[in-house]
Amino acid sequence: MDEFLAFSHIGKTYPGVRALDDISFSVPKGTIHGLVGENGAGKSTLIRILSGDTEADDGEIRIDGDVQHFSSTRDAFAARVVVVHQELQLVASLTVAENLTLGRFPARAGVIDFRGMIAHVGAKLREIGISVDPKTPVSQLSLGERQMIEVAKAVMMDARVIALDEPTSSLSSRESEVLFDLIGRLKAQGKVVVYISHRLDEIFRLCDGCTVLRDGRLAAHHTSIDGLTRDMLVSEMVGRAIVDIWGWRGRSLGKPRLVVDQISGKHLPQPASFTARAGEIHGFFGLVGSGRSELMRLVYGADKRWGGRIDIDGVVLSGRDPKRSIRAGLVLCSEDRKYDGIIQGMSVTENIVVSARRHFSPFGVTRPAKETETAEKFIKTLRIRTPSARQDVVNLSGGNQQKVVLARWLAESDIRVLIVDEPTRGIDVGAKAEIYDLLYSLAERGIAIVVVSSELPEVMGISDRISVMCEGRIVASFERADFDEHTILAAALPDRSMTEPTRRAS
């Protein structure tokens, strides 16, 4: 009974990354167990293994003493293990009852027995204490209610183990309370609840025990939450071995080049302000969903901005679209290279000159020789590894694609502000060092650089200054001399007692 759900020596390797290494811990029946760690610590990978979404390379999962082999989510369902993901998986146009019986509609001779379905679902919802009419379409429910329905779905599957991934990230505190009550009732029914959250106050409030992951390893396992403090957990989340691959070089900083004053937009309702000086690398740290990327997209004009003002070298940026930002010397390398960085199916050359070619295309007529020359210059200086400039960009590795996107902006003759969102995501260590080096040399040329990253060591390693974002606001700012892992991470973790979270649109 003491180990109802047990992870035993779980290991998982992705190309170039050891995502999980020798994870062993167990959770007793009828408890709520917290799982915490920084972004990239391995929580998601562990949960994906538990849900059957991916398979572990080493180790095994045992439930009630039986070894489980999940090679698909179907297998996990069969073993009555259900993971409720952050992105809810409900069909908005169907009713609550239909959603909860999807795939196994009660039917007689192919005709759905709606009356029976509604009665059955209604009884089940009452049993677990959810007061929602089963006939309501999901599209009319609030985010909180939808989250409850997701949990109800797990209960309807008669789950023994329910894992909740950041369930309160888009809920108000009142909605969260109702969810906590529901989780408490699940515990009373003897289920195991694995609870993943960045909100440490929720962990303390809800959980019986707690496991901390760090860099894919088990950093700490607490069978009881008693006596733990927020500070102790934060210390366990950070404090990794420091290897200096950053090679930070000091620079003299000039006048402010980018001044962002009180800008806001649909995905960032609270106005934000910051500056970046000539030659400065200004790092932005925050957890996933803290609004970092949303802020940068607003600055660049990729999303519509509601208000506020942006100055570049003392001149107001009048345009609110990428085209005019580029002409004012403000450029962005976006977070998701595949989605909105590279142009698939086009050559390396096309990808590099797509913006800069207007400088050397008289009357809109292109000059292929000049384009190839430009591309080859950057392939050489940035050491982009590609068989030729005509190669389709999708065939390049992640690091080289990132360099192609950077080259696109370096080909613009006069950039003043460079914003790079997650510059080294999915890139191997060697290429990382090259990209850092490139950022330093650009800063030395007097360009103001804004780097967004969810990797704390990276932000600390390369920035001259760090701003920390949490739940859509800039909550703290540190000079390089004051950088401290613990303080910065503590500032980035949301604290329910201090702020009411921003609600994101579903």
Place this chain on the structure above:
Amino acid sequence: MAGFLKRLLLGEQGLVVIFIAAFALVSATVPNFLTDRNMLGLFQSVVTIGIVSCTMMLCLASRDFDLSVGSIVAFAGMVAVMASNATGSIPLGLLAALACGAFVGFVNGVVIAKLRINALITTLATMQIVRGLALISSDGRAVGINDPIFYRLALSKALGVPTPVWVMLILFAIFGFVLNRTVFGRNTLAIGGNPEASRLAGVDVDATRIWIFALQGLVCGVAGILLASRITSGQPNAATGLELSAISACVLGGVSLAGGRAAITGVIVGVLILGIAENAMNLLNIQAFYQYLVRGVILLLAVLLDNIRSRGLR
């Protein structure tokens, strides 16, 4: 031998190789096919499809779609005939036709790019609206050309080649240049490759899409004028099904419906394959009903080939 054949057919120029083989086969087996007269006839028969395919190529390359081309061709033809009959001035009539075509295309573009309505739905709507306008303006009847100079346009020749064929060839050259050598053309392909990345890279996506549709309308105007001249009248029911033929020709020519991939040589080959199939079947006295069947089969085969080729590359 098998490996060589495979490389030849699935390679970059596979379509051209197949085209040449088909051309040789038809020349050898179909009597009267490879004659000056028949060749000119063949070219003349594909003028409308060829002209419209030039801009359909741009449209597909940017991941869009245009179903309204057939209707615009008919409408522009009506306008050309009625306006020149009414004013007694052919240039005025032609100008009116071009303006009407470009205007419809512009409206398509604005609705699609700015109001963000799906291109399929938008052009499905304008296809019917414009056909309706053509029918209303003529009361559903054909309107004959008064001034013989207008219908001699289609019969006139330069260097032994009919003017409409010249127009088609010139448009092929122009749009080949536009696609490959202008910022507009490269942006079109970039939008098709990844619209969001293109926007963030500073491409004015909305303006480019509006231009593409406006050009498509303008070019349909040209095709409408030449068609009216050839049939010596404005026919409100002309060019039905043209949108599907033009899209078929482009797809045959390797233009990707997913956007980002297009070449004018491919489109020319696609247009000629459709033309040759029809021409050969006419010469062999095959009933017109069978031609639909053959065209459908050709299109399916071409798409399958393209699919195998792109899978082979991975």
